Amino acid sequence: MSLGQMVFDPDSALPHVAFRDPAILAAELDAIWHSDWVFVTTADAVPNPGDQLPVIVGRQPVLLIRQQNGDLAALSNLCAHRGTLLVDRPANSKRIQCPYHAWTYDDGGRLLSVPHAPRDAVDRSAHCLPTYRVESWHGLIFVSLNPDVEPLVERFAAVEPYVAAHGLDAVAHRSEQQETQEWACNWKLAILNAMESYHLFRVHPETLEPFSPTKGAYYIAGSARATATGGSTASGDDYLLISLPPGFVGVFNSGAFFWQAVHPIDAERCAVRTGAAWGTASGARPRSRSRIANWFSRWTASAAYGLPDFLPEDKAICERGQRGAIGDFAPGPLVPIERVVADFGRYLNWRLNGAEPPAVHTAPDTGENR
Template sequence: MLDRQTTHALRAEPQESYTDPALLEREQTHVFDRDWVMVTRAGALPNPGDYVTAKLGRRPIVVIRQEDGSIRAFANYCLHRYAKLLDGSGNKKRIVCPYHAWTYTMAGELMGVADREGFCALKTREMGLEELACEVALGFVFVSRRFDLPAPGARLGELAALLANHRIEDYEDRIVVDEEIWEGNWKALFENFIESYHVTYSHKGSIGPTNPTKLAEKGPTGHDFFSLHHNSYRPEDYPPIHNAALTADQRRQFHVIALYPNGLAAVDPNFMWWIALEPMAPGRTNARWGLSFSPHAMAGMEDPEAYVEAIRQTIVVATAEDKEMVGRVQEGAAFGSSERGYLHDWMEVYLAEFRQYIDGLCAAD
C-alpha cells in the first residue's frame, strides 16, 4: 500500500484543474493563443481548395490547401461584419461570406464586395483575411497566432528520429472525423490517452486483450515538446509486418505519443490513430480524430479496405470506452476536494511532464 506521507510520490493535479472556468480561460490565453496547436493531417486536405475549419482555442480558423500545394491558415471571419465564413470541411475555389457575399480567394485576398460603390473610401484590393502561422511536421498540420516560435519540425526533430523507420509523414489518411464531443476536460482526455495503466481495465472490448498493461514499456522522458512510450502487443497478437525497415522491437510496439500541447497519436506498424483536442468548456472537448495507414501495409495486404474497416471498428469501441472513463473523471472531480491523487511512478510520469509543460506556459507573462 502506498504511504500517503511519502514525499517523493508523483501527485495528480487538483480536482479543480478539470472544472475551473478561470483556469480554462488562462489556458486559452497562454496555451492556445501562444503555442503551436495541432489541427489535422495534411493528407486530410489532398486537393487545392480542400479546407477544414477548427478552433485555435476559442478562435475560429480555417486551414486550406493552396493551388501551389502549400497549406495556409486564416482567421475564419469576414472583414465586413465578422460573420464566420466557413463551416465543417469541404472544397472551395472561392470563399463567399454567407451574410453579404464578400468574396475571398483561397489565399485570403478580398476579391469582391457586393455593392462596391457604397465602400468608396476602402482600398479593398489591399485587404485580406488575417493569416496565421501554419506548418506541417510528421504529416500533421500545426497552426499558431505567433510567427516567432521555432517550427514544429525543429521542436519534434528527436521524435521524428525515433519514428524514422515508420515514416508516419507518408501514412495515408483514410478516415477523419472532425467532430467528436467528449463530456470531459481537455486535459483529462489528453492524460487518458498518454498512459497505458488503464488499458487492461478500461479497454476490455477493444485493445485491452491484445495490448495488456503488463506489457507496457517505458519510453524516453524529459523531452520538451513530446512524450513517447510503448504499449506492446502480446506475442500471439503481433501484427503482420509489411514495412521491412522496422526493427524487431518496432514490430511489436504500439507507440503512444503526446504532441504538446493538444496532439495525440498511437502508432502501430500498420496504422496510426491521431487526435487533435479543442477545449470548448471546462467539462467539454471536441476531439478531431483520424486513422492513417502505412502505404507498405496498404500495398501488402490482400484486402486493405477490410483491414481499414476492422481498425475503424476497434477504435470506435476504444473511443466509447475512453469516453466513459473521461466522463467519470469529470464527474468525480466535480466534488472539488483539495486532496490530490497519486500517479504511477512511470506509467503516469508522462502526465506530470505534460502538466509541467502546460503550467510553464500558463505561468509566463
C-alpha cells in the same frame, strides 16, 4: 486557490480545480490554445489546389486552404467587413466570398472586391484576412495563432527519430474515417487518459490489456514539448505512442497509426476526434494482422462498425473523473509508468506560468518503466 497560485506539481496528479474552473480554462485558451500549435486535420483533407476546410483553433474560426501554388495557408474564417463566418463546410474554390455582402478574397486573404461601394470607400489593403502559422508534420497539420511559436521541427524533435523509424510517412491518412464525439469532461482528463498506459489493465481488461498489457509499457524519450512511450504486444511487435501537447496522441503499430485529438468546448466538456492512417496511397492494407490492423479492416469494411471498441471505455472513465471533480482532494504521487503525465504537467507550467521545462529525458535502453 486563485489562478495566480496555480503552479502544477509535475510529480503529482492535477488538482480537481484544474478540471472545473472556467477561469483556468480562460487562461488555457489564452496561453495554450491561442498561443501554441494546435492539431487541426490531416494533409489528405486538403489535397488539391482550391480545397478549403473550416476549423476551430481555441475560439478562433480558421480557414485552412490549399493554395493554387500547392502551399498550405491558414486564414481567419471571419469576413473583415462584419465578422460573418465565411466558409462553414469543406469547399473548393479559387476565391473566398462572404455569403452576407459578397466581399471577396483571394486564397492568400487579400481583399479583391467590395460590391456596391465607391472605389475608394474601403481601403482594401487594410481589410485583408489575418493569416496564421500553419505547418505539416508527417501528414499531420497544425495551426498556431501565434506568429512567434517555435517551428514544429523544434517542437517535436524529442520524438522525431522514433516516428521516422516507424515509417509514419509511408502510411496514408484517411480523413474520411475521422469521427468526433463530445465527452462530458475537461479536455485535460481526456488527453491525459489517452497518453498513459497505466489504466489499461483496469479500464480495458478485454479490449486492450490482452493485446498490449500494462506491464509491457515503457518510457522512451520526451519532455514538456513531446513524449514517446511504447509497449510490448501479444504479437511481439512493440507499439509506439507519441504525445504532442496540448491535444494530440497517436499510436503506431504494425503499419497502422491510430490517433486522438482533443479540443476544449467549455470547462467540463471537450470534443474528441479520432482518425487513422494505414497502408499506402494505393490502398494497400497492413501486412501484419495485429489487433490494430484488424480494427481498421473492420472499420473500413462497414460504416456501421464504428470506432474501435475501447473508446466507449475511455469516454466512461473520463466522464466518471469529471463527476468526481466537483470535490477537492490532496493529489497523489505519480508512479514511474506515468512519467508522460509528469511531462504534461511540465507543459502546463511552461505555457501557463512561463517555466521553461527541463531538457529532453531519454530512458536508459528504452526500458525505464518495464
